[in-house]
Structures are given as structure tokens and as C-alpha cells.
Amino acid sequence: MLLNWVERAAMNNAVRAAHQHHREASWFRRLAGGALSGQHVLEVGCGRGVGVEVLLDRLDAGRVTAFDLDPTMVESARRRLYRRPDAACSVSVGDVCEIEQPDGGFDAVVDFGIIHHAPEWQTGVREIARTLRPGGLLLFEEVPRWMLNTRAMRTLTVHPRDNRFEADEFAEELARHGLHGTGRFERHLGGFLFVGAARKTG
Template identity: 30%
Template structure:
């Protein structure tokens, strides 16, 4: 089936299989959503409208449902086959889902219509990242939250990932560059709203084998090149006056 975006970078067969695997669900998705939940500075919105931007095969739906109890859950993806599998996944989990076939750079949603936007391991697949982030900002309500979880260039540009998966390499960014991009769009966040997970599967070269064997020191944040970055960023309550609502120094 033809993708619903002219800039869509089709995944490899291995990649498509991996996105339905137990490893993906348990060690990647579940861990990321739990971490993002812990990055909130304020109480969670009650019965939010949640958009899963780049929902893939819908494996995130059960975790979003259980963690945030949305009154409305929307999944969006540019791959028709993934949307079909998302629909089947939602049916298996008995979750009410609205699915939209669209590119993240052109969200078919009204302005200020979403309380929380979940973007997990999607952004590094997008060619039009600036437009997508502007769309995320547009559809979020004032005070709404962007839940952003990404692999960085330091991970995507390793031989094993380049061999097994397919990505637009010219748009990959470091953790600092992703945070700067989000900040420049107008989102607000503090250091306490950011984490740099150092998970075994994200460690370049040897998946952390030498560290587990005690043959290499585990470098702390600040000494290593980050392979993952998670951030909960908020759209200002008064977007026009965002500069006056800074939440303090950002990482």
C-alpha cells in the first residue's frame, strides 16, 4: 500500500517485524511511557485527549490507556498497513481509538484540540521535522503537553542500526539539538522534565556488554554521548506571551 506522505521513508522488513515484537513493547514502549509519566512537574490532566503521532502498529495504545486514562485516544500514521494493524490491536485490547492517515507535518486536526501529544521514536523518521513540530504546537491546547521520546544521531548512525533499519540520515540530531528545537518552537520545560535513559539496547557498539561484564566504566550524564532523550514539554498557557512564562533554565 502506498504511504500517505511523499516524504515517508519505508521501514525494512526486519524493522516492521521488530515493531510488533515483545522486546519493542516491553523494553522500549513500556519503559518510555513510564519514564515520561515521571517527568511531569504537575498533576496529570484529567481525562485528556491524547494524540499518538506516529502510532505505528498500535502497541502503545494499552500503555497510554492505562497510564493516562484518556477520554479520547487518537492514533496517526502515514503507513496504511500500520493503521490496519493499529485498528486490529485496538480491537484486541478493547480500546476505543480514532485513527487518522496523515503525515505528521500536516495534522488533520483542529487548532488547540489535544491535551497531550505522544511522539515516541517517530521524529527521527520524519524528513520535515520543523513543520511537524510546528503542527504539534498548533494542535495542542494552551497548557497542553508534548511527550517526546527519541533516539539520537549517536544511536541511529551506528552500523547495526543502519544495517537493520532505514532512516533519513540527513535529519538526525543530538539530544541537545532536539531539546533546542523543541524550545525554539515555544515549548517550556526544565531540567527536571528531561531524562537521558541509558538502556542496554540503546548503547552503541556492544549494547552495553562490556559494562555489564565490568570491563568498562558506565559513564554518567555529561561524560557520554547520549543515545536517548525523553522530555515532557508544555505549550504556554498564553502562547503569545511565552517569553514571559519561562520555567527557568533549560538543559
């Protein structure tokens, strides 16, 4: 589901970018047990490309493949990343519920708060699991159902209203697809986000 103008403003600004580069990068580095040095990483829902920068510059990914449902955001990401070599990153239009990548093609997948935007989010989880190699790592931050059901979120955003999840339900769905948590969820920003990591068995 595409963002409305309120969500675009909230997600695409200097404060949000700084937060991703510093706090969110540190969360993911800790959850990953270190950097993603040299790994091929898939970012689902890349927006204007800040997450790609974080993965390359803060988590030391070797290469980042990224996509977003919104062609406008993809063009913005390409402009942001144009000085990066083609070998380091690529950005395209895509859907987390139908990822056009081969089975087991990635060492890690990163979700900077995208899955809760998908009406059929379970399909997105299944697709992420499919694209991870055995032993590969999913790093995620997500918004729980209770937050999406607050008056402010219901008034200002266009998130799907049905079939949402709390952290434990998200973990259960991950496990159904062979993605098992590496520790307890972390809750940040007053519980607005839950953050975690899961590794693919096999």
C-alpha cells in the same frame, strides 16, 4: 519515512510491547507529573496500536486520537483496538508533518520515537505545537543523531541521513515553537534514547 522489515520486527513484538507498557509508561508518567487523566491525547506514529493501549490503560487518557504513515500499521492497530469503544480511541492514516487536526485541539501529544523518522522533522515539531492547546504537554522519546550514525543503524535501517538532531538541538527546535522543557532530558538504554517533556506556552 516508512520502516523497513528490520525496524518493523524490532518495533512490533512482545518484548517491545511489554517495554512500552511498563518502562516507557513509567517514564512518561513521571515526566508528566502523574497521569493524563481524562485528557484528549494525540499519538503521532501509532504503529500497531500498543501506544494507544499504554495511553489509555497506563496513563489514564480520556481519549486517544492516533495516526500512522503506514496504512498496514493502521489496519493492524484497528484490529488490535477493535474492542475499545469509539469514544475512547480512533486511528487513521496520517503524517506528522501535515497533521489533519485543528489548532489547539489536544491536551497532550505523545511521540514514541517517531520524529527522527521524518526527513523534515522541524515541520513535525511545528505541527505538534500547532495542535497543542496553550498549556498542553508534549511527551517524547527520540533517537539522537550519533546513534543513527552508527554502523549498525546505517546498515540495517532506512532513517533519513541528513538533518538529524541531538537532544539539545531538539530542545532548541521545541522552544522555537513555544514548547519549553519541564526538566532535564533523561537518557535511557545507554543513550540510545532521550526522553523528555515540554509544555506549550500561552
